Amino acid sequence: MSPRNKELNEEIKDVRREQIRSNALKLFASKGLAATKITDISTASNISQGLLYHYYKSKEEIFVELLRDAYDKMIAAVLALERLPLSPLEKVKLAIEKSLQGFDENKDTAYYYLLINQAAIFEAIPDEAKEIVKKRALLHEVFTRIVTAGQKDGTFKKYDAKDMSVVFWTSLNGLAIYNAIQGAKFKAPDANILMGMFIEEVPSTN
Amino acid sequence: MSPRNKELNEEIKDVRREQIRSNALKLFASKGLAATKITDISTASNISQGLLYHYYKSKEEIFVELLRDAYDKMIAAVLALERLPLSPLEKVKLAIEKSLQGFDENKDTAYYYLLINQAAIFEAIPDEAKEIVKKRALLHEVFTRIVTAGQKDGTFKKYDAKDMSVVFWTSLNGLAIYNAIQGAKFKAPDANILMGMFIEEVPSTN
DNA sequence: GTCTATATCCAGATAGAC
DNA sequence: GTCTATCTGGATATAGAC
Numbered sequence: 001m002s003p004r005n006k007e008l009n010e011e012i013k014d015v016r017r018e019q020i021r022s023n024a025l026k027l028f029a030s031k032g033l034a035a036t037k038i039t040d041i042s043t044a045s046n047i048s049q050g051l052l053y054h055y056y057k058s059k060e061e062i063f064v065e066l067l068r069d070a071y072d073k074m075i076a077a078v079l080a081l082e083r084l085p086l087s088p089l090e091k092v093k094l095a096i097e098k099s100l101q102g103f104d105e106n107k108d109t110a111y112y113y114l115l116i117n118q119a120a121i122f123e124a125i126p127d128e129a130k131e132i133v134k135k136r137a138l139l140h141e142v143f144t145r146i147v148t149a150g151q152k153d154g155t156f157k158k159y160d161a162k163d164m165s166v167v168f169w170t171s172l173n174g175l176a177i178y179n180a181i182q183g184a185k186f187k188a189p190d191a192n193i194l195m196g197m198f199i200e201e202v203p204s205t206n
Numbered sequence: 207m208s209p210r211n212k213e214l215n216e217e218i219k220d221v222r223r224e225q226i227r228s229n230a231l232k233l234f235a236s237k238g239l240a241a242t243k244i245t246d247i248s249t250a251s252n253i254s255q256g257l258l259y260h261y262y263k264s265k266e267e268i269f270v271e272l273l274r275d276a277y278d279k280m281i282a283a284v285l286a287l288e289r290l291p292l293s294p295l296e297k298v299k300l301a302i303e304k305s306l307q308g309f310d311e312n313k314d315t316a317y318y319y320l321l322i323n324q325a326a327i328f329e330a331i332p333d334e335a336k337e338i339v340k341k342r343a344l345l346h347e348v349f350t351r352i353v354t355a356g357q358k359d360g361t362f363k364k365y366d367a368k369d370m371s372v373v374f375w376t377s378l379n380g381l382a383i384y385n386a387i388q389g390a391k392f393k394a395p396d397a398n399i400l401m402g403m404f405i406e407e408v409p410s411t412n
Numbered sequence: 413g414t415c416t417a418t419a420t421c422c423a424g425a426t427a428g429a430c
Numbered sequence: 431g432t433c434t435a436t437c438t439g440g441a442t443a444t445a446g447a448c
Binding site: 256259263 | 442443
Binding site for chain 3: 431432433434435436437438439440441442443444445446447448
């Protein structure tokens with residue numbers, strides 16, 4: 001095979017894998033791992049079901065890869081947030097806004113949330129997936145640190161920092177799920193509603 | 207068959223059905239409809255898989271029956287709440303407390319939440335289940351009414367009432383999911399954290 | 413009412429042709 | 431790289447004995 005063709009093949013391979021991943025993400029999120037058939041994925045990707053095995057060796061492999069992506073993106077985003085030169089209050093606000101916004105325009109964000117939830121809730125997932133799910137704790141830790149900082153500087157309410165971080169995360173999660181259910185009808189609620197859990201007075205922007 | 211025996215059989219039948227339902231609820235909640243095998247249910251119920259078909263004609267039938275229960279219970283609870291002779295503030299507070307408490311001691315509440323979510327998120331569910339899911343709107347309506355009343359009497363913040371009801375529901379939902387994930391480790395967070403979304407000042411109980 | 417055995421079907425995965 | 435054909439396994443559902 002000429003170098004020219006080899007390059008082309010590599011490109012095709014990358015494109016195909018991306019096709020498959022993106023279609024599988026939607027399917028896994030909206031049907032679940034078990035209910036998603038390998039033919040669902042191949043059909044959505046406009047390839048034969050046999051060809052799919054040329055790119056992935058099983059349905060589970062695709063799932064695990066997507067789940068790893070989901071966590072990597074989520075963790076990277078949260079760590080980046082923590083490092084920003086902003087006050088804890090601004091960080092929380094930004095996190096809420098970004099999340100709500102992301103759901104609105106980029107459906108993949110919501111799909112990733114659903115995937116993470118699915119992996120966390122359901123027991124019938126590959127062992128590798130179970131390992132990845134353990135990273136979940138890290139997300140809570142980062143958020144607890146931000147909350148604690150906000151309490152130290154006096155802006156945040158003084159409830160148990162872990163509780164606050166839990167309620168915060170679970171609320172965003174709940175919204176992501178609602179978003180997925182609503183589909184195009186979803187309209188992001190005012191971020192200040194959630195902010196009320198953290199601070200006493202929401203500064204008026206008028 | 208003597209009337210005596212007929213009675214006994216009826217009783218056995220009821221007990222069995224209840225066994226099956228309760229085991230299926232746990233399994234559906236923790237594995238999902240598709241991943242739950244009929245043998246999982248029969249094994250958990252200590253009966254042969256053949257016998258299960260004596261009580262239910264399919265896996266889907268059990269799922270639909272449980273989902274209907276879940277919605278009926280949820281709607282009944284919310285409508286009862288609305289009718290209570292309490293202020294909107296007290297109603298919201300009670301709803302939060304009851305939910306958090308229910309999760310803690312009665313796992314079935316959390317399982318029902320998970321079932322409802324699963325049915326709402328996943329497309330691969332029986333048509334009958336899809337019909338039941340439409341009742342979801344009713345829950346939001348009731349809650350929006352309570353929020354609106356709380357705004358009229360001046361106790362609640364003045365964000366869009368629908369937004370507030372959405373955030374409220376989705377937050378409880380998120381907590382239910384977290385609860386399910388945490389299992390025995392779950393410790394209900396302070397209800398006042400969530401109350402912060404509704405009111406400016408949480409009255410101190412000290 | 414309950415079990416074991418069996419028939420049927422469908423999905424996952426492989427093999428081989430182009 | 432891509433497809434069609436095929437093998438294999440597992441899960442649903444039924445049948446028939448006790």
